[in-house]
Amino acid sequence: MIKNYFKIAWRNLTRNRLFSLVNIAGLSLGLTCCMLIVLYIKDEVSFDRFQEHKDELYRIQVTFSDENGARTTGSTNAIHGPAFKQEIPEIKEVVRTQSNSFVIKKDNELFNQSAVFADDGFFRIFTMPLLAGNPETVLSDIHSIVLTERIAEKYFNTTDAVGRTLDLKIGDEFETFTVSGVAQNCPENSSIQFETVLPFKFQEAKGWTDTGWMGFYMNTFVLLHDKADSRTVVPKLDRVFASKAAEEIGEMKDSKSKIHFDLQPFLTIHMDNELSDLRNGLGHGSSPIYSYLLSGIALFILLIACINFVNLTVARSLNRAKEIGIRKVAGSKRTQLVAQFLSESILLAFVAFAFALALTQVILPTFNELANKQLALSYLFDFKLVAMYIGLLLVTGFVAGFYPALALSGFSPTQTLYNRLRLTRKNYLTKGLVVFQFALSVSLVVATLVIFSQFEYLTNKDLGYNDENLMVLSLGRGGPGKQTFDVIKQELQNTAGIKSVAGFNGHYNGTGAKIGDQNIGFSYIGVDDDFLNTLEIPLEQGRNFSQSFTSDPTQSVIINEAFVREAGWKDAIGKEIYFEWKDATLRVVGIVRDYHYASLKEKIEPLLLTQDPNYRLGTLMIKLDTRDIPATVKAIEQVFHKHIPLMPFEYVFEDMTNFKKYEKEAKWKQIITLATILSIFVSCIGLFGLATFNAESRLKEVGIRKVLGASVVRIATLLSTDFIKLVLFSILIAVPISYYAISAWLQDFPYRIELSWDYYFLAAILSVAVALITVGFESIKAALMNPVKSLRSE
Known part of the structure; x- marks a missing residue:
């Protein structure tokens, strides 16, 4: 009987080719969307689940709260993790990670290379398999380095790289590091991302780490003992901090801010909406809203496709009215007719499913590019997903065919055989x-x-400044000395095709200072006299920095309008700002118009510009004209290599950075x-x-x-x-x-x-x-x- 149902169903599908094609096209598109979204969601929920210690792994996070609200970060300082481990028995191991970048010299070629500094236990607590090397000892020597497969191939044309050496530029000299291990490339569904790993104790030996309790700039991961309860550990973090940092907290007695430590489960990092600071060895952050949005779109399109099936089947019902009447006269029961129409629906859904598989394979590369994924159709073929798709196939066929089956099987044989069937035009459901x-x-x-x-x-x-034809050129970590910087800048200013050149410390740092009785936070950058003119940032009040005022580097600052509003000033020129952390009082000499130094997804925050001599300028902002940009870039490269021979020449244009x-x-x-x-x-x-x-x-x-x-x-x-x-x-x-x-x-x-x-x-x-x-x-x-x-x- 069932075989007969499907045989008749196939004949009906092939007889009404246009109807079948339209129906299959709609269902195929709906199923294709579902398959793509299932692939996406499967990848999202699989993030970090390959980690052996995933249930015991946490990242320390810190919440700062004051009268203006609360802000949470995943960053800590170098002292926090070891101190917590020493005082809290539930903590089995601590690993700190911090990102950096170095110039690597290999066979007289220079490369910029990203690196992650990590404690010895990095490869013990994280399941990042090594192709070569002992995970217990690969980071034991301060001059050891671990490479991924891709980086080993890049520098040595082989993954058999253990024992080979690379020269890393440390300060003004190169130091030799020995490859102690080669790790598999980081999986795409991993929050831990790195290309090279260096021992954290190398930083400590160089004195690069901040030993204070009030610094927050690296990741600290903790591995708890199997039976430890994270809820009992959290209050102990605050107690240890209050005890160990009592002296530093006392120095901030006038501050109304409070600091609370917490543990963030490692499996929640990938889709944490609150913490966007995925750096220092972390990457590939996402948001659950994308999964919800894509799921909703896929389900709606599939639902629309099922609705179409109902509409098209009912639309074709008049052509099958006599068939139904003859079947009923011949003795067919309504249940048999329902089974017949459901068989047709399931068969059509099966054909649509086959087309959807092929369509998914074709569309997948484009979808990967849009979603920034590396998904493969093979991800669909595990037991749970195969079972789910079989269920989806049956449910789709049943849902799409149930109403037409009931409607068509209810036709009166007398009316259908005498052409007296009238389907009401009201048809509210359709x-x-x-x-x-x-x-x-x-x-x-x-x-x-x-x-x-x-x-x-x-x-x-x-944006409040002009980013067109504005080249951003790094002169190396920390920048060269002032004398070298001034020479480079002067030569570039005399180069054809360059309108102006400005010095900048390279990034916007966050800090705070006291104004009267209140402490306010703001971004803090170091610039030279030409920064405002080169970026074409308007000066609203006061003056720019000038070499005519020899006290500017140590006594003067420029602020933006947002700073004025935050401070509550009506006339800001001449106002004083006290920096507790360097025990210095600086005076406002100018106010610039607010400009978007961050993306437009962030509100313009208070900004302070300084010429502090301790703030080395390691970045050049170079304004080019449009006559012959390639030739001008070549001339800039020659000046760069003349004065900084041990650095690769790499630059970006500000407008492209903003677009990204x-x-x-x-x-x-x-x-x-x-x-x-x-x-x-x-x-x-x-x-x-x-x-x-x-x-x-x-x-x-x-x-x-x-x-x-x-x-x-x-x-x-x-x-x-x-x-x-x-x-x-x-x-x-x-x-x-x-x-x-x-x-x-x-x-x-x-x-x-x-x-x-x-x-x-x-x-x-x-x-x-x-x-x-x-x-x-x-x-x-x-x-x-x-x-x-x-x-x-x-």
């Missing part, structure tokens, strides 16, 4: 499903338009756009089905109207009007839903576009236009039909 489809599609259209606009806003907004800050938004713009196109396409398939159903159920009405003189245009308009009403109704439903969702998304941006009715108007126009095109074909086809054919049975 129309409701179409409204639901288009409401979702319109919401996605609005979302796409808003995301496009927000991305354009982020990438084109005036929004790579995630750019990828999501593409993903949402693709999802919108798919949802509209699949929704139009459903609309086409309803149009077909409507045209077939009104053939005689159309014939009578034509006999009475109605024009083709009038008839096509009549048949299309109902559908346009449905689309307009779906737009009304989509407006509040999309407004709420998009408003919530935009709240994450302190600088954002304003939602206007333009987006909804454009979405409405697009949706109506697509609906008219979809419905128009079937309506015109019905209007052009010869009335003799539709009326001859009367």
Whole structure:
């Protein structure tokens, strides 16, 4: 019996090729989306689960709270981990990690190389397998180095590199390091990411580590004993800190801030929304919102595809009415008819599933690029996922075919055999499903338009400074001496194609100072006299730094407008700022307009510019003209190598750096756009089905109207009007839903576009236009039909 069901189902599918093709296309797209999202989510939830000690591993995190709120970071200082281990018996092992970069010399070639300093236990507590070397001892010698496979191949053309040497630039000299181990390349689903690992005690031997309790700039991981409860460890962290750091805390007696230590489970790091500081050996951070968003899109598109199946099957029902009547007269029970139609549905779902597998394989490289993943179709084929997909296949076939099976099996044989069957044009369920489809599609259209606009806003907004043709050139970690720096700068200023050159310490550091009775935090940078002019940052009040004022480096600072607001000053020129950590009082001599030194996803914070002589300028900001940029870059390289021969020449352009800050938004713009196109396409398939159903159920009405003189245009308009009403109704439903969702998304941006009715108007126009095109074909086809054919049975 079952074999007969599927045989008849196959005949029906092949007989109605267009109907089958449209249905299979819709289901295939829906299933493809589901497969891609399952791959994505599987990869997300698999992060770090290969770690042998995953349940006992934690990262120490710190929360700072004051009258302005609380801020949590995953950074600690070098002293914290060892002190906690010594005082808290539940802690089995501690590993500190800190990122750095070095110049490596190999066969007289120079390379910039990232590195992670780590304690001896790094390869014991983290499951990062070594191809060569002993995990217990690879970091025991301070001049040892561990390479990944890729880096070993880069420098030695082989992974058999143990015992070989590399020269690392330490200060102004090169020191030799011996390869003690070669590790497998870090898995893509690992939060621990490194290319080379150096012993942390090398930093300690060089005196590079901060031994104070109030510094926070590296990661500290703790491995608890098997039976230890992290909840009992947390209060002990605070007690140890309060005891050991009592003297430093006492020096901050005027401060109202409080410091609380906590343990962050290692498995939560990858998708932690609160802590974005994934550095010092950590990377590949994500957010659960992406998994939720993609899952929602995939399920909605699959649901739309199932709705389409219902609509198309009902639309074709009149053509099978006599078949159903004959089956009933011949003795078929309703359960048998239901089984027959469900068999057809499951068979169609199976064919769609096969096409979806092929389509997934084709689309996967593009999806990997958009999602920044390295997924493979083979990830789908484990026992749990295979079982899930079989279940998805059966559920999809059952859900899509259940209503049509019930509806068609309920036809009266007398009415069907005498052509007296009339399917009501009200058909609320079918129309409701179409409204639901288009409401979702319109919401996605609005979302796409808003995301496009927000991305354009982020990438084109005036930053408060000019980043065009602005080269950023590093002169090495810490920068050269002042004399060398001045010579390089002078030669570049005299080079053709260069408008101006400025010195900068290279990054924005966070610090704090006292103003009156309050302590405020701000970003702190070192610059020279030409920084503001080169970046074209307007000076709102006061003056710029100048060599005419010899006291500027030790007594003067420039601040931004956000600093003035934070300090509560009305007239900031001449105001004093006391730096407790260097026991110095500095005076404000100028105020610059607020400019976006961070991305537009962050609010402009208070900023202070200094010429502190202890703040070495290791970065040049070089403004180029547009005449011959390649030739100018070549000239800059010659000057660079002339004075800094032991560094590779590497540079970036500031506008490209700013653009890369929004790579995630750019990828999501593409993903949402693709999802919108798919949802509209699949929704139009459903609309086409309803149009077909409507045209077939009104053939005689159309014939009578034509006999009475109605024009083709009038008839096509009549048949299309109902559908346009449905689309307009779906737009009304989509407006509040999309407004709420998009408003919530935009709240994450302190600088954002304003939602206007333009987006909804454009979405409405697009949706109506697509609906008219979809419905128009079937309506015109019905209007052009010869009335003799539709009326001859009367």
